[in-house]
Structures are given as structure tokens and as C-alpha cells.
Amino acid sequence: MAGGGTLRIVADVPDSGAQHLVDALVELGVEVAFGLPGVHNLPIWDAIDSTGIRLIGVRHEQAAGYAADGYARATGKLGVAIVTTGPGAANTLGAVGEAMASASPVLVIATDIASTLRRPGMVRGVLHESSDQRALFAPVTKAALTVESAGEIAPAVLRAARVSTAPQSGPVYLGIPTDFLVQRAARLPEQEGTERIPALDVTAFDRARTTLTGAARPLIWAGGGALRAGAGPVVGALAERLAAPIVTTFSARGLVPPDHPCLAPNPVHAPEVGELWDEADVVLAVGTDFDGLMTQNWRMPRPPTLIAVNIDAADAAKNYRPDVTLVGDAKGVVADLVDGMPQRPGLPRLTERLDRIEARVRRRVRQEEPQAAEFLAALQETLPDGAVLVSDMCVAGYWIGGFHRVPGPRRLAYPMGWGTLGFGFPAALGVAASRVGRAVCVSGDGGFLYCCGELATAAQENLPVTVVVVDDGGYGMLRFDQSQAGLPHRGVDLTTPNFVALARSFGVYADRVEGFGRAFRRLLREFSRADEPTVLVVEAALRPPLNTSPRWYRREVAS
Structure with missing residues (x-):
């Protein structure tokens, strides 16, 4: 039953809303999705069966959200969770909040009650009804969208995926009234995307390059944005040119190989590693917001000079104010910094020091635990x-x-x-x-x-x-x-x-x-x-x- 009426499950109807939805997923190259069936979303399960997309049924909707997040983290691709109305959608919120905080590109597709049963400003008691299901997701998503017709479903899926995967990535909610899934409708055209990476500020870039070239003790602090941008090789190359240690955040672990000559041992919470931060005269922060967990709730002192590379200037400045902010894709900006950067002396000496620090940290672990x-x-x-x-x-x-x-x-x-x-x-x-x-x-x-x-x-x-x-x-x-x-x-x-x-x-x-x-x-x-x-x-x-x-x-x- 759906709101007191019988839900018609339309199988393989070319122009149904459900078919438009799965067609869009196929266009996006989705290979795996996670979900839990409910009376409102069964048409999606039926339509997806012939696509080759593997739809894995979980036992709780929260698991669908987490699984989509895990898939996204492992592949860098869009993770997709398909759930049903009301409590089914609400059960994903904890997982969606984690995806938001960790910038995981996750798309949650949830049905909502039939549009014909909705009354503005009123909760009538329809099965699984909430006053505003979309609003539940607003605080924990990059965007929360609801379609207004069956023809909007495919372009809405494509738009939601584009928003989710655009830097800085994050989860997006897409709500679809259940009656639209079984309606026949012409597919509406996709709206042109508005996500654009701004042009690099040449003046700021030149200032950053000059500051790094003149630094006595530079340090690179790399976060999840650097990893998601695929910036590891250029971060490693820049560190070698500068003879600068690389400190990675929790979400950037693995950014450069473990044997990279400039990689500092983890974690920065060890005093032996924290010394590197304390003595740096210039810190280059790549794709990070300096969250409380990494900075010991901002007990780490602000460095004398801070250069930030971030897709979002506000994100770069919310915890430590940068002296220079380079807004752009981390991989591209750092690659530009590498180009023409002179080789500083001291790389072998830095590597030897980092090896000694790692030995001290490992000795501490063996002794303490x-x-x-x-x-x-x-x-x-x-x-x-x-x-x-x-x-x-x-x-x-x-x-x-x-x-x-x-x-x-x-x-x-x-x-x-x-x-x-x-x-x-x-x-x-x-x-x-x-x-x-x-x-x-x-x-x-x-x-x-x-x-x-x-x-x-x-x-x-x-x-x-x-x-x-x-x-x-x-x-x-x-x-x-x-x-x-x-x-x-x-x-x-x-x-x-x-x-x-x-x-x-x-x-x-x-x-x-x-x-x-x-x-x-x-x-x-x-x-x-x-x-x-x-x-x-x-x-x-x-x-x-x-x-x-x-x-x-x-x-x-x-x-």
C-alpha cells in the first residue's frame, strides 16, 4: 500500500519516471548501488534489474549510506544509495552526516509520498509522511533536491551527481514523489552545470612562489582535498624541490608513498612530529581546513606565514587565517608551483631527520603500548x-x-x-x-x-x-x-x-x-x-x- 492506494509497479516502460532514473544512472557510469526496498521504491528495483547495475540490498538503510560512502572513498567515484520514504530516508542521516564531514561524493535517492496526496502546510497521516523530508537532509548535505515532475527525474539525477562530485565533493539528497516513478513522461533536457573552478589569481600565485622560495624551514600540510584531487605526485615533487617535510591529515593518509623522502611519520599529535610544525617559518596547506582533530582543537600555533591552496577560500580561512590563498584545484595549483621552482639544498639531511623522528615515535609506541x-x-x-x-x-x-x-x-x-x-x-x-x-x-x-x-x-x-x-x-x-x-x-x-x-x-x-x-x-x-x-x-x-x-x-x- 502507498498512502491508502495501490502502487502500480511498471516494468520496463520506456518513458516511466523509474526508467528515466535508471537511464541517468547508466549515463553516469554507475556500476554498483546500495539500497533497501520499500513499497514506494519498488519500481526502481524493477527498472534497474535489466541495466547491469549491481544493486546490493542491505538490511538497514544506514548501511546503504555507509556502503555508498565506502565505495566512494575506495574508488573516487559517486556512491549511490537508494532508499524508501520517511523512516527509510531518515535512517541514512548518520551515514550522510559522515559523508558530508569527510567530503565523500554520495548520492542518496529517496522516494517521498505521492504528490497527489500532499497538502501544503499539512501532515495528513499518509504512510511514511513527514512534513518536509528534504529539510531533514539540508544540514548534512551539500544540496538537497526534490523533483516536481516525472520528466525532471533524469536531469535531476545528473545534476545531483554533478554537484556531489564537484570539488569540494559531498553528499546530495534527491527526493522523488513515488507516483512519479510510475508516470509516463517525456524526459526534460538537462540544465547546464554551474560548477566552475575559478581562474588562479596570478598576483597571489607569484607571492606564494616568492614566499616558498625564500622560506628557511618550509612545511607542507596536506589534507583530504589533496588526495581527492589526485595531487599526491605533485605534492611529493614540490616537497622534494623545497626539501620540506609533508604532514598528512587523517583523510590524506597514503597521499604519497610511505618511502617518500619528505613524508613525516604519523601522527602530528606525537611531540616528535609536532616539532616540525612548531619550527616551520612557512606552511603550505593543500586541501585542508585544519580541523580540530588534527590540530588538537587549534592548540597548534598559527605558523608565521601560511599559504593555503583550496577550492574554497572560506574553507581555507575558517580556522587559521592564511597570508596567501590560492583558490583552485589542488593538483593544478601545486603543479604550477613545482614548475620552475628551484631545487633547494638539504633533502638528504631532511630525510635522515625524518627517519630519526620515525624511530623515536616507533620506540615510544613499543614502550607505551x-x-x-x-x-x-x-x-x-x-x-x-x-x-x-x-x-x-x-x-x-x-x-x-x-x-x-x-x-x-x-x-x-x-x-x-x-x-x-x-x-x-x-x-x-x-x-x-x-x-x-x-x-x-x-x-x-x-x-x-x-x-x-x-x-x-x-x-x-x-x-x-x-x-x-x-x-x-x-x-x-x-x-x-x-x-x-x-x-x-x-x-x-x-x-x-x-x-x-x-x-x-x-x-x-x-x-x-x-x-x-x-x-x-x-x-x-x-x-x-x-x-x-x-x-x-x-x-x-x-x-x-x-x-x-x-x-x-x-x-x-x-x-
Whole structure:
């Protein structure tokens, strides 16, 4: 039923709204989408069946949003989630907020109640009705759109995809009244796009080049915008010309190869690495907004001179005011800076210093948390080539985000935009569906329970995903916070299932080990090379790393 009336499912009708929708997805080159069927969106499922697009059915709409995000992060392409009206759409909001905070190009296509049943300014009690479904998405999307006729559907899909993928990328909501899906209508023409990259300010560019050439201790701070623009090679080349260290944010991990001579060890939250920032006289910030998580809530002092490369001048200036702002595509702007930049002396000396800093940081990890050192080494030595590591919000995940040597761009998906617990496993399903490499998810026991029903999705679709569940009996990060404050543990110790039995009940092979020693390495090597989904449960409790806020070393707020 749809609002008290019978929904007609029109199969393969050339001019139906549903057919226009899937035609647009085909034009966009969409190969995989994620969704959950509902009475209002069944015509989409029917129309998409003959297109060759793989529509993966999940068990909760939030998982569709996360999976679309994971797919987008792994491929750089548009991630698509297709959900139904009202609660189905609303269930995606947590995932959409994470995509917005992490600038992931995600398109959420949701049905809405039939246009014929809507009354302006009134909620009548139609099935799944909300007063303004589009407005639910406005705070957590780059754009929220609703079509007004069946003929508008295809151009609206193309426009939404264009807006979502244009720098700075982000999620877009597209609402479609359900009756439009079964209506026949002529397809309206697509409106011309308005997304344009502005011309580079020549005066500002010359000033930036002169400042960098004259810098005594330059540093490059590269963020997610640099990675999404594919700017890694030119950032690496510029760093070598300047003999400048490269510091990467969480979302830029893997921007340049781990053995690049200018790459500083992670994370900047370690005092040994933070020294590089403190002593820099000029910082070149590429594709970053200097968020609180990376800057220890802006306790890092503003550098004496700051040059920002960003697609959005306001984004570049919202936390630290730049002296020079170069508005444009990160790859193109940095490539222009490289061109003609003289080679500064000191590159071998810089590389030697960075090696010494890394040795100090690794020694600190071994001394403070030997289990974490063992865990990180196991990941480094056992994961297969091409694997994409997907981290959830958990203590083991924070160690990955801070210290794992990411082998290349888009080889780590880390939810440090909104910081949404439960991101890891469903995002890994999206990575696995992309077939770019084996998805290896690291989750805590608490976060995995958010979405454990998606084991059914992994099994049904036979997705190449390995889930490592680090079981410490609850919310380990929150338990640490309470202990640090001298408070009793309340709400953080959890009753959890037998995860091995749970996974096996879905037909997913699973096993359990204690700690991150030889048995963990052996099984992780085996499971991450399997031709089926697998779950590896590890009984271990880790102390949080330096990149978590209770352990930040900077105490005074920077002026």
C-alpha cells in the first residue's frame, strides 16, 4: 500500500519516471548501488534489474549510506544509495552526516509520498509522511533536491551527481514523489552545470612562489582535498624541490608513498612530529581546513606565514587565517608551483631527520603500548597487496588512523569527519563491492553490533571482506575516559554475543584468537586472502594512542 492506494509497479516502460532514473544512472557510469526496498521504491528495483547495475540490498538503510560512502572513498567515484520514504530516508542521516564531514561524493535517492496526496502546510497521516523530508537532509548535505515532475527525474539525477562530485565533493539528497516513478513522461533536457573552478589569481600565485622560495624551514600540510584531487605526485615533487617535510591529515593518509623522502611519520599529535610544525617559518596547506582533530582543537600555533591552496577560500580561512590563498584545484595549483621552482639544498639531511623522528615515535609506541606495536606490525606484514583498510571508531581504529603506514591513495577509509560509531563494517561492504581490493575492516565489539545484521549482506553477495573485531568487552575509549577522570565505569561494559557463533550462523566463516601474536597473524593472512567473507575476533584491550583527545600533548589553546 502507498498512502491508502495501490502502487502500480511498471516494468520496463520506456518513458516511466523509474526508467528515466535508471537511464541517468547508466549515463553516469554507475556500476554498483546500495539500497533497501520499500513499497514506494519498488519500481526502481524493477527498472534497474535489466541495466547491469549491481544493486546490493542491505538490511538497514544506514548501511546503504555507509556502503555508498565506502565505495566512494575506495574508488573516487559517486556512491549511490537508494532508499524508501520517511523512516527509510531518515535512517541514512548518520551515514550522510559522515559523508558530508569527510567530503565523500554520495548520492542518496529517496522516494517521498505521492504528490497527489500532499497538502501544503499539512501532515495528513499518509504512510511514511513527514512534513518536509528534504529539510531533514539540508544540514548534512551539500544540496538537497526534490523533483516536481516525472520528466525532471533524469536531469535531476545528473545534476545531483554533478554537484556531489564537484570539488569540494559531498553528499546530495534527491527526493522523488513515488507516483512519479510510475508516470509516463517525456524526459526534460538537462540544465547546464554551474560548477566552475575559478581562474588562479596570478598576483597571489607569484607571492606564494616568492614566499616558498625564500622560506628557511618550509612545511607542507596536506589534507583530504589533496588526495581527492589526485595531487599526491605533485605534492611529493614540490616537497622534494623545497626539501620540506609533508604532514598528512587523517583523510590524506597514503597521499604519497610511505618511502617518500619528505613524508613525516604519523601522527602530528606525537611531540616528535609536532616539532616540525612548531619550527616551520612557512606552511603550505593543500586541501585542508585544519580541523580540530588534527590540530588538537587549534592548540597548534598559527605558523608565521601560511599559504593555503583550496577550492574554497572560506574553507581555507575558517580556522587559521592564511597570508596567501590560492583558490583552485589542488593538483593544478601545486603543479604550477613545482614548475620552475628551484631545487633547494638539504633533502638528504631532511630525510635522515625524518627517519630519526620515525624511530623515536616507533620506540615510544613499543614502550607505551607493546600490543599496539604488535598489531600495527601484523597489519603491515600480513595484509595482501591492494587491500583497503577500513577503520571504525574504536581504539584499534585510532591506532590505525594515527600510525598505520598507508601504502597508497584510497587504501584507508577512516571516519574522522563526524566520527560515527558503526561506520566500519558497512563501509567495508561498499569497498568490497567496488572490487578494487580486499576490504579489511577493523572494528570494536561495540561498533560491530551497530550493523552485525549486515553479515547477511556479506554472505548473500559473497563480498570479499574480512572483519577484525577487537573485543575488549565494551566501549574501550569511553572506559579510558572514565578511568582518567577517576570515575566509575558506567554504560561502557557490554554484554556481547559469541561473535564467532554469530558470524557462522550467517554462513560466514569465523574464528577467535587472543592478542595480536602469531595466531592473529596467521589467521589474518589466511582470512584476508579468502574468496569469501570472513570474521576474525581478537580478545584484546588496547590503550588509546596519542592522536585521541584525552592524550593530546598540547595543553594551551593557540591564539
